[in-house]
Amino acid sequence: MQRVTIKDIARLAGVSVTTVSRALNHGPEISPETRERILRICREEGYRTNLLARSLISSRTNVLGLILPDIANPFHAALSFNIETYARELGYQVMLCSGRPGDGQIESLIDFLIGQRVDGILLSSANDQARYLLRRYRDVLPAVLLGACVPEASGIRANAVSTDNFVGGRIAAEYFHRLGHRDVVYLGLRRGSVTHTLRHGGFLAAARELDMQVTTVENPGPASSISSGYQMARRLFASPLTQTALFAASDAVALGVIQAADEAGIAIPERLSILGFDDIEYAALPNIRLSTLSRNTALMARASVRLLLELVDSDSRDEYTSKLITPTLVERATCAPPYSG
Amino acid sequence: MQRVTIKDIARLAGVSVTTVSRALNHGPEISPETRERILRICREEGYRTNLLARSLISSRTNVLGLILPDIANPFHAALSFNIETYARELGYQVMLCSGRPGDGQIESLIDFLIGQRVDGILLSSANDQARYLLRRYRDVLPAVLLGACVPEASGIRANAVSTDNFVGGRIAAEYFHRLGHRDVVYLGLRRGSVTHTLRHGGFLAAARELDMQVTTVENPGPASSISSGYQMARRLFASPLTQTALFAASDAVALGVIQAADEAGIAIPERLSILGFDDIEYAALPNIRLSTLSRNTALMARASVRLLLELVDSDSRDEYTSKLITPTLVERATCAPPYSG
């Protein structure tokens, strides 16, 4: 694993290391001929700048940390893809880590990223620990919360870009009401999750105004996946079903619900309407045609990266900006008026 | 962004930096009391080792690079998740980059990872450039190819762990034959992709032995996604369909085919049997029930990480090991005997 250093190049070119560094980086203070000669030698020798050393002295890595709860969820995958492409356009690389909340996994990931001296982190682990984490790492490195909107009321301020989950919940409830549903279920809330608390809150608020009855099914597990949706739905379907519509915490969860409904012989949407959240690619499939609330991952990615980089550059810790993106309803085939046979 | 260094801790504790370093790292050569005192101060001050500096001197980062063509594909997402978890168990962090082959994206990613001095890379970009890349980076850093088996015959040797694509192709053809199909299509080959060349080869070989007729539809685009499958299938369905079964390059592609078939009014599996590859989570959904060839991502992840770490430790460049994993047929609902009404 022989590695060519700047010193080797300097020796080979008969110049000092300073000159080589200048040839590689800044412009004018070097003659075109020597620069060309040095660059040629670098190419021949296969020289590659040691970014560790460079970052050590410049105290900037041009790497952004991204923490996601579950890359297997297509929504997160799409988000991560968009974040990576956009960051790369801006000259940044992304270091992706997945970690579920609980048992200190997130903390140790953040610690690792700080150790790696990333320039900032994007944290998409929507739970109550966020507020704790934020305070703890507040003046250690710039961070923006992703998807986990911190409510104004909580007194915790954070840089965040998020889907407007409260409004999303409202939209869902209003849509159900418009279709004629009066007895509905909200499925997939994880206790302590800011995202879901808000979404649930919006759903409940609108439901109350509209005189609808809401049953809530909580997510016991950490992840919002197909299998967790399947588990929850099975519990729900174990007793006789009075409700006519179901709002799921995510499309993945909704797909699990569909699976359980299929097994339980519950017709969709005739017997039960199902509305998802995220609008993942698979929701649009002809056999699925899941009605859902769409979040614009490309928009979220751009906004969050841009915000984070502003923070990195400005270095100001005294103001917070929170960007909310309203989800939009995508009507497909899994929602219909209740069957009144 | 004030950062506490080892020097600060040393000053605070009234010892030398050496002592602090020893308290943080190796064991016996320090008294328990001072160690405890130092560690306490580190906690209080929020000290975090600068991994850049450590790596610079130890010339080891404990970071592995992972290059994937498309994280949005659930198969890659699952693979990446498994790789990350397994690597973390072994004390390594993963730096994930997505890059499509062509226009030098892969090369620049590899260059970046080398610059970051990752200990090794996992490269899952199955195309012909692999052989070029391998030779170029051969003695710069350890690498293992993922999913892209390099055939013995090609004379190029590489460390690789891969699904046995040739056998996979055979299995598919034999399965179709067993069901009674004689006129079939292979869809999704990307010209120049090693993976698909092999898979196609196995499919063709078995088909020839079994006297089946094969039509091949090539993938024009770079990615193996739902939309590319949809595009290819639309082209195929534009003219009258004589074939009765279709083997798709991946599950994502197969889902795109299903979408196009749905629009074209082609019944599955009555009019056309469809077989996928990968066995992604969504293939098992009750509305989909895609028959497919399963690859064990967990196994692939463990094998590749283990192999790579062996390479990192052994530092031997003279032997290559290639691990093949046989895919297994998963029969669900999209394959049936041809309709002979």
Place this chain on the structure above:
DNA sequence: GTGATTTCCGGTAACGTTTGCAAGGAAACG
């Protein structure tokens, strides 16, 4: 031709660690 200015380059320190070597003191041993 002298001084001022520009152009190009080198020496050296620094970034925050780890590590080999050596030294100081205490304990053990005769």
Place this chain on the structure above:
DNA sequence: CGTTTCCTTGCAAACGTTACCGGAAATCAC
């Protein structure tokens, strides 16, 4: 009590860069 050994600690060099400052040569103005 002298010597050896062990335990604990510190000094200084090194990793591969970049940045500051200063100097030599070349160019320019007069």
